[in-house]
Amino acid sequence: MAVKVLIPTPLRQFAGKSDTIELEARTVGEALGGLTSKFGELRKHLYTDDGRIRSFVNVYLNDEDIRYLEKEKTPTKDGDTITIVPSIAGGMIL
Amino acid sequence: MATTTEAPAPKLSREEILRYSRHLIMPEVGMDGQLKLKQARVLMIGAGGLGAPLGLYLAAAGVGHLGILDFDVVDFTNLQRQVTFSTQDVGKAKSEAAKARLASLNPAIEITTYNTRLTSVNALDLFRDYDLIVDGTDNFPTRYLVNDACVLLGKPNVYGSIFRFEGQVSIFGMPDGPCYRCLYPEPPPPGLVPSCAEGGVLGVLPGIVGSLQAIEAIKLILGNGEPLVGRLLLFDALAMRFRELKLKKNPACPLCGEHRTITKLIDYEEFCGIRGEEAPAAATDVPEITPVDLKARLERGDDLFILDVREPHEYQICNLNGYLIPLGDLPKRVNELDSSREIVAHCRSGKRSADAVNFLKQAGFRKIWNLKGGVLAWSDEVDPSMPKY
Numbered sequence: 001m002a003v004k005v006l007i008p009t010p011l012r013q014f015a016g017k018s019d020t021i022e023l024e025a026r027t028v029g030e031a032l033g034g035l036t037s038k039f040g041e042l043r044k045h046l047y048t049d050d051g052r053i054r055s056f057v058n059v060y061l062n063d064e065d066i067r068y069l070e071k072e073k074t075p076t077k078d079g080d081t082i083t084i085v086p087s088i089a090g091g092m093i094l
Numbered sequence: 095m096a097t098t099t100e101a102p103a104p105k106l107s108r109e110e111i112l113r114y115s116r117h118l119i120m121p122e123v124g125m126d127g128q129l130k131l132k133q134a135r136v137l138m139i140g141a142g143g144l145g146a147p148l149g150l151y152l153a154a155a156g157v158g159h160l161g162i163l164d165f166d167v168v169d170f171t172n173l174q175r176q177v178t179f180s181t182q183d184v185g186k187a188k189s190e191a192a193k194a195r196l197a198s199l200n201p202a203i204e205i206t207t208y209n210t211r212l213t214s215v216n217a218l219d220l221f222r223d224y225d226l227i228v229d230g231t232d233n234f235p236t237r238y239l240v241n242d243a244c245v246l247l248g249k250p251n252v253y254g255s256i257f258r259f260e261g262q263v264s265i266f267g268m269p270d271g272p273c274y275r276c277l278y279p280e281p282p283p284p285g286l287v288p289s290c291a292e293g294g295v296l297g298v299l300p301g302i303v304g305s306l307q308a309i310e311a312i313k314l315i316l317g318n319g320e321p322l323v324g325r326l327l328l329f330d331a332l333a334m335r336f337r338e339l340k341l342k343k344n345p346a347c348p349l350c351g352e353h354r355t356i357t358k359l360i361d362y363e364e365f366c367g368i369r370g371e372e373a374p375a376a377a378t379d380v381p382e383i384t385p386v387d388l389k390a391r392l393e394r395g396d397d398l399f400i401l402d403v404r405e406p407h408e409y410q411i412c413n414l415n416g417y418l419i420p421l422g423d424l425p426k427r428v429n430e431l432d433s434s435r436e437i438v439a440h441c442r443s444g445k446r447s448a449d450a451v452n453f454l455k456q457a458g459f460r461k462i463w464n465l466k467g468g469v470l471a472w473s474d475e476v477d478p479s480m481p482k483y
Contacts, residue, residue: 008260009257009258009259009260009330009332010257010258013422019330019332019333044286045286054282055278055279055280056278056280056281056282056286058277058278060339063337063338063339063340064339064340065339065340065341065342067344068342083328083337083339085262085326085328085339086282087234087255087277087278087281087282088255088256088257088260088262089231089232089233089234089237089255089257090143090231090232090233090255090256090257090295
């Protein structure tokens with residue numbers, strides 16, 4: 001299944017500066033797995049050390065939060081869009 | 095002449111009727127709606143980028159009582175997006191400068207300023223006096239604090255957040271709707287919060303996002319339309335795309351779920367893993383050199399290798415003729431550095447370069463220093479012609 005993953009601005013730097021990655025996946029977990037194996041640096045931003053999706057990152061399949069579907073096992077179909085939505089706080093500069 | 099013996103209902107003056115005539119002739123607002131606006135009490139948390147359009151539109155719309163909370167002063171770098179302020183406001187308290195601007199826009203409204211930081215101690219008392227809260231803050235501890243205080247008091251929280259080219263808008267704290275913790279149970283650990291290398295914001299972006307918040311605040315007051323509850327609006331200015339995602343109330347939410355564990359305000363700095371906003375975590379054990387000492391050593395002709403760990407677009411703004419390797423590229427480009435030479439790493443403020451020094455120390459570099467305070471300090475202490483940003 002060809003799915004599209006939308007990368008949010010803060011994470012684009014870890015995804016070769018792309019805003020969209022297309023890949024083949026049967027589930028949301030497979031799509032994210034494909035994404036992090038392609039872009040290793042993304043892994044620590046999306047997953048905790050024990051492999052759970054971080055609590056300040058939400059993953060949507062189309063317009064539904066996968067926490068209320070079948071989480072990472074949620075099946076995908078051709079043309080689906082997966083959106084990664086991290087929490088953002090503002091344009092602070094340190 | 096007709097007289098009335100009923101209790102004095104709030105009324106609009108002749109001048110107010112003229113001022114708000116474009117509202118009054120719309121059935122969706124009308125006289126009833128305008129009177130609701132006049133009686134409304136809205137507290138703005140933050141008078142910065144989001145607060146600018148919020149304050150301007152809420153004041154112009156005739157929201158009868160506006161509270162403005164901000165502890166900060168107007169900085170020159172704020173003027174690129176905080177359109178309530180003028181160049182001559184630089185150095186003034188933001189809450190007071192915003193009040194002056196909004197009062198001149200609409201003298202018919204009341205404005206209360208709070209030139210203070212929002213804390214777990216003052217939040218509930220401050221919020222109690224208001225019908226709704228608009229969150230225009232720029233940091234995670236205050237976001238969680240605003241959210242929790244709103245949920246505990248049952249006040250709507252019109253949320254907006256921005257990053258570079260991207261914004262989020264929603265309404266939290268409604269009786270049947272989700273709260274910010276339903277969306278994000280925990281903040282990112284400080285190490286994963288985007289640093290200044292990825293910071294910055296397109297000046298117009300808060301204008302759009304703050305205006306969206308103002309619309310939602312006004313709709314809540316009017317009780318009209320379909321409020322952005324249970325929906326998260328995402329705006330990507332670069333792609334010029336709006337998207338809407340469904341937000342559900344999380345039954346396991348510790349604040350508004352079925353088994354609540356948070357029943358009072360907590361220490362939000364601690365919750366977000368932050369102690370003192372500007373204290374760089376590891377800066378204390380990083381060997382440092384001051385700008386004055388660096389200059390003296392360079393003038394003496396010492397063989398020092400200046401390593402600039404900022405981004406190429408920052409190098410264009412100003413530089414110390416250093417060798418540029420952005421912090422994020424350092425691991426894969428470390429072989430370009432000669433560990434037998436003395437290296438002075440620097441960035442804008444000294445925070446990223448402290449990380450670089452730590453990384454290089456672990457990689458076996460021994461003769462390495464962090465330029466204390468970065469190019470900002472260099473500009474302050476050595477060369478005032480060096481631009482600051």
